[in-house]
Amino acid sequence: MKQEAELEPTAFETGIFLGVLIGEGHFGGDGKQPQVTVRMHLRHERLFERLLDWCPGSRLYGPYHHGGRSYFQWMVRGEVLRERLVPLLDALPLEEIDEHVYERYQAMKVKYGL
Numbered sequence: 001m002k003q004e005a006e007l008e009p010t011a012f013e014t015g016i017f018l019g020v021l022i023g024e025g026h027f028g029g030d031g032k033q034p035q036v037t038v039r040m041h042l043r044h045e046r047l048f049e050r051l052l053d054w055c056p057g058s059r060l061y062g063p064y065h066h067g068g069r070s071y072f073q074w075m076v077r078g079e080v081l082r083e084r085l086v087p088l089l090d091a092l093p094l095e096e097i098d099e100h101v102y103e104r105y106q107a108m109k110v111k112y113g114l
Helices: 011-024 042-054 078-090 099-112
Strands: 025-029 034-041 059-066 069-077
Touching: 011 025, 011 034, 011 042, 011 078, 025 099, 034 042, 034 078, 034 099, 042 059, 042 069, 069 078
Parallel strands: none
Antiparallel strands: 025 034, 034 069, 059 069
């Protein structure tokens, strides 16, 4: 069993994690609660396993096969989103990195009162 200190990603791993969220993440919700979702091909399964390690409490769904696509869907909601992901994203100069992602993230925060 991993010790608590081993669950914390390194600065490099945090960079990869945030890069995946910026490049592939969807910032939205289901109308009741906010969520961040990453959907990618099955060939990225190992990366999804790392996302689960780096963000304990997140969930992986799938594999799904739909419309000629095969993919997993990783999702963060609830306390994990509010207490782990939002502080990480808020600490970034997100507006300078990617204005579109920044606007989507801010819209999610406003809509769901984060």
